[in-house]
Amino acid sequence: MRKLAGDLSLLSINTATLRKQLALPAIIEACAARGIGAVCPWRDQVHAMGLAAVARQIEESGLAVSGYCRGGFFPAADAAGLRAALEDNRKAVDEAKALGAACLVLVVGSLPGALAGRPEHKDIGLARAQVLDGIAATLEYARSVGMPLAVEPLHPMQGAERACINTLEHALDICDALDPGRTGAVGVALDIYHCWWDPKLEGQIARAGRERLLAYHVCDWLVPTRDLLNDRGMMGDGIVELRKVRAWVEAAGYAGAIEVEIFSDHWWSRPAEEVLDACIARYSTVV
Amino acid sequence: MRKLAGDLSLLSINTATLRKQLALPAIIEACAARGIGAVCPWRDQVHAMGLAAVARQIEESGLAVSGYCRGGFFPAADAAGLRAALEDNRKAVDEAKALGAACLVLVVGSLPGALAGRPEHKDIGLARAQVLDGIAATLEYARSVGMPLAVEPLHPMQGAERACINTLEHALDICDALDPGRTGAVGVALDIYHCWWDPKLEGQIARAGRERLLAYHVCDWLVPTRDLLNDRGMMGDGIVELRKVRAWVEAAGYAGAIEVEIFSDHWWSRPAEEVLDACIARYSTVV
Numbered sequence: 420m421r422k423l424a425g426d427l428s429l430l431s432i433n434t435a436t437l438r439k440q441l442a443l444p445a446i447i448e449a450c451a452a453r454g455i456g457a458v459c460p461w462r463d464q465v466h467a468m469g470l471a472a473v474a475r476q477i478e479e480s481g482l483a484v485s486g487y488c489r490g491g492f493f494p495a496a497d498a499a500g501l502r503a504a505l506e507d508n509r510k511a512v513d514e515a516k517a518l519g520a521a522c523l524v525l526v527v528g529s530l531p532g533a534l535a536g537r538p539e540h541k542d543i544g545l546a547r548a549q550v551l552d553g554i555a556a557t558l559e560y561a562r563s564v565g566m567p568l569a570v571e572p573l574h575p576m577q578g579a580e581r582a583c584i585n586t587l588e589h590a591l592d593i594c595d596a597l598d599p600g601r602t603g604a605v606g607v608a609l610d611i612y613h614c615w616w617d618p619k620l621e622g623q624i625a626r627a628g629r630e631r632l633l634a635y636h637v638c639d640w641l642v643p644t645r646d647l648l649n650d651r652g653m654m655g656d657g658i659v660e661l662r663k664v665r666a667w668v669e670a671a672g673y674a675g676a677i678e679v680e681i682f683s684d685h686w687w688s689r690p691a692e693e694v695l696d697a698c699i700a701r702y703s704t705v706v
Numbered sequence: 707m708r709k710l711a712g713d714l715s716l717l718s719i720n721t722a723t724l725r726k727q728l729a730l731p732a733i734i735e736a737c738a739a740r741g742i743g744a745v746c747p748w749r750d751q752v753h754a755m756g757l758a759a760v761a762r763q764i765e766e767s768g769l770a771v772s773g774y775c776r777g778g779f780f781p782a783a784d785a786a787g788l789r790a791a792l793e794d795n796r797k798a799v800d801e802a803k804a805l806g807a808a809c810l811v812l813v814v815g816s817l818p819g820a821l822a823g824r825p826e827h828k829d830i831g832l833a834r835a836q837v838l839d840g841i842a843a844t845l846e847y848a849r850s851v852g853m854p855l856a857v858e859p860l861h862p863m864q865g866a867e868r869a870c871i872n873t874l875e876h877a878l879d880i881c882d883a884l885d886p887g888r889t890g891a892v893g894v895a896l897d898i899y900h901c902w903w904d905p906k907l908e909g910q911i912a913r914a915g916r917e918r919l920l921a922y923h924v925c926d927w928l929v930p931t932r933d934l935l936n937d938r939g940m941m942g943d944g945i946v947e948l949r950k951v952r953a954w955v956e957a958a959g960y961a962g963a964i965e966v967e968i969f970s971d972h973w974w975s976r977p978a979e980e981v982l983d984a985c986i987a988r989y990s991t992v993v
Contacts, residue, residue: 530945533929541945547905576863578903579929579945589905616865618834618876642820642866647931658817658828658866 420662420669423677424703431457431485433636433680434464437694439687443468446691447476453695457483457676459634460518462511474517485676486569486608486634487515491582492528493553494546496539500531501549508557512566521675522569522633523561524608525554529583538579546583554605555597562604569608569633570594576647577613587614587623594631601630609668610636610680612651615659621667629672636680637661637706651681653697655705665706677706707949707956710964711990718744718772720923720967721751724981726974730755733978734763740982744770744963746921747805749798761804772963773856773895773921774802778869779815780840781833783826787818788836795844799853808962809856809920810848811895812841816870825866833870841892842884849891856895856920857881863934864900874901874910881918888917896955897923897967899938902946908954916959923967924948924993938968940984942992952993964993 423429432455437446443464450458458477465473465487477484490511495501508525515523527550530538554568561568570590573582584590590607598605607627614620624632639657644650654661665677679698686694710716719742724733730751737745745764752760752774764771777798782788795812802810814837817825841855848855857877860869871877877894885892894914901907911919926944931937941948952964966985973981 530929533945536930538929538945541947543903543945543947574863575861575903576931576934579927583903584905585903586905616830616862616870616872618871618873640866642817642825643823644863644934647863647934658820658825658830660828660830 420666423706427454427699428456429677430455430699430702431459431483431676431678432695432698433459433488433678435461435488436679436681436686436698437691438464440691440694443473444476447480447482449691449695451480451482453699455482455699457485457678459484459486459488459678459680461488462514465514465518470514470517474519477518483676484518484520485678486522486524487511487518487520489524489526490557490568491525494528494531494549496531501553504553505556508553509560512557512561512564516564516566520566522567522606522608524569524571524634526571526573527554527582527584529581530579533580543583550583551593551596554593558597558605567603567633568605570605571608571610572613574613586617586619587627588619591623591627591631601628603630606631606633608634608636611659611661611664612636612638612640615640615664620664624667624671627671629674632668632671632673634675634678635668635673636678638679638681646684649682649684651683653681653686654679654701661706677702707953710993714741714986715743716964717742717986717989718746718770718963718965719982719985720746720775720965722748722775723966723968723973723985724978725751727978727981730760731763734767734769736978736982738767738769740986742769742986744772744965746771746773746775746965746967748775749801752801752805757801757804761806764805770963771805771807772965773809773811774798774805774807776811776813777844778812781815781818781836783818788840791840792843795840796847799844799848799851803851803853807853809854809893809895811856811858811921813858813860814841814869814871816868817866820867830870837870838880838883841880845884845892854890854920855892857892858895858897859900861900873904873906874914875906878910878914878918890917893918893920895921895923898946898948898951899923899925899927902927902951907951911954911958914958916961919955919958919960921962921965922955922960923965925966925968933971936969936971938970940968940973941966941988948993964989
């Protein structure tokens with residue numbers, strides 16, 4: 420296993436972690452000042468500041484971009500909606516490219532309207548078919564510009580609204596269908612928050628291998644967890660066997676960043692410096 | 707598919723659904739008065755009234771007992787805890803037998819102490835090994851008295867505290883390991899609340915077949931879901947494709963009760979008669 424302590428070059432901060440405290444330029448500045456190696460910016464945060472300005476700041480800072488969050492949300496209730504999603508994903512690919520991101524993370528979507536609390540139908544099989552088609556179409560373009568797509572399985576508790584791909588196995592089945600040659604053009608973003616519970620996790624990580632493991636996200640699963648979205652824990656505060664899972668990931672050939680992504684009402688209420696201190700300390704000791 | 711409308715003999719009420727409104731004798735009385743076919747009592751509710759009295763009331767009422775909730779919680783931090791769990795499960799088998807239950811439902815447990823908010827370790831692999839041993843030991847006794855064990859996979863969001871078996875596939879793997887002859891001595895309790903999201907659901911239901919499908923529980927998954935435990939929906943109020951899943955279950959050979967099990971702060975706040983009205987109406991129209 421790689422030695423993390425004393426080497427922040429492998430640490431990446433997903434910028435959602437500090438979205439309530441700081442605007443994106445200040446997050447980038449704070450990460451660079453700490454010697455952190457990379458960031459993974461969110462699209463809305465980039466749009467708020469302007470793509471060109473963010474790209475310039477990141478390049479000047481020397482930070483790597485471990486991923487770009489996020490494309491996806493492919494399902495729709497009609498043809499116009501499906502087309503609009505594809506166009507938006509094409510733009511997301513271009514933005515990821517402009518930022519020099521290692522991959523575009525895909526949160527694939529699920530039942531149309533569910534995220535707004537008004538699902539337009541219940542046919543998750545249809546949503547899954549639309550997701551497959553959407554990734555396939557986006558992949559064609561992404562391949563042409565050289566931007567890897569990282570399908571992120573989300574926790575099953577987010578399966579109605581955010582992603583109808585909820586296991587690493589399912590995500591890898593899609594990768595195999597679209598890229599049987601394992602070219603690296605499509606793979607997975609593995610987030611331990613979403614996948615820790617899976618009895619097939621070790622085997623599917625090995626199956627994924629170096630070509631499919633495009634991103635690795637860490638935080639922790641708190642006991643009890645009090646909210647289905649915004650109660651993620653800082654690494655070490657929950658029950659995920661972080662060291663064990665990272666060993667599986669690295670044994671499979673993953674050599675990329677360790678990205679901290681924490682959606683948490685608690686951590687969003689703390690000063691940014693305190694959050695970064697905690698990320699660095701836990702990255703160095705328990706991840 | 708079986709026709710449910712106009713025939714309440716296949717309807718079962720899991721008594722947790724009304725646990726905040728009525729004591730167990732009143733629940734049994736209300737179900738019998740409506741012509742509902744069965745109940746599935748919870749162990750704490752039975753203990754509060756006395757096993758013999760409950761068994762007598764159920765027998766006199768003519769209600770069937772579609773299951774007994776619940777055995778399980780096998781993992782423990784030490785040998786004494788493991789032994790105590792086995793002894794308690796043996797008692798649960800005896801109680802299920804005294805009640806004439808169709809099966810003893812097993813919520814298998816997970817990290818010791820996690821249910822109380824203080825997990826004693828993080829090794830879910832160890833918990834899973836203890837669960838396998840615990841079911842094996844309990845099965846030996848349950849076979850000898852003729853009480854089928856129904857392993858219930860719980861939603862992955864409850865995987866740290868309540869059950870480290872979170873997919874139908876995993877539950878069936880355990881059944882196959884312990885009962886390769888498919889004798890009916892061990893199978894699964896399939897609850898759509900826990901399993902609706904699973905992309906392998908249809909295939910695993912077919913794999914389970916008549917010999918392994920020992921109970922079928924319904925409610926609904928609300929969008930949004932606001933609580934990880936007590937925000938289940940009444941059938942038809944959420945996004946589960948109830949009719950589609952029941953078709954799979956019955957095509958696999960299941961001929962037992964349709965059990966309504968709703969943990970819900972909302973429904974617990976409504977009058978018992980209103981809840982039963984809703985259960986009957988939705989059973990007859992959307993399940």
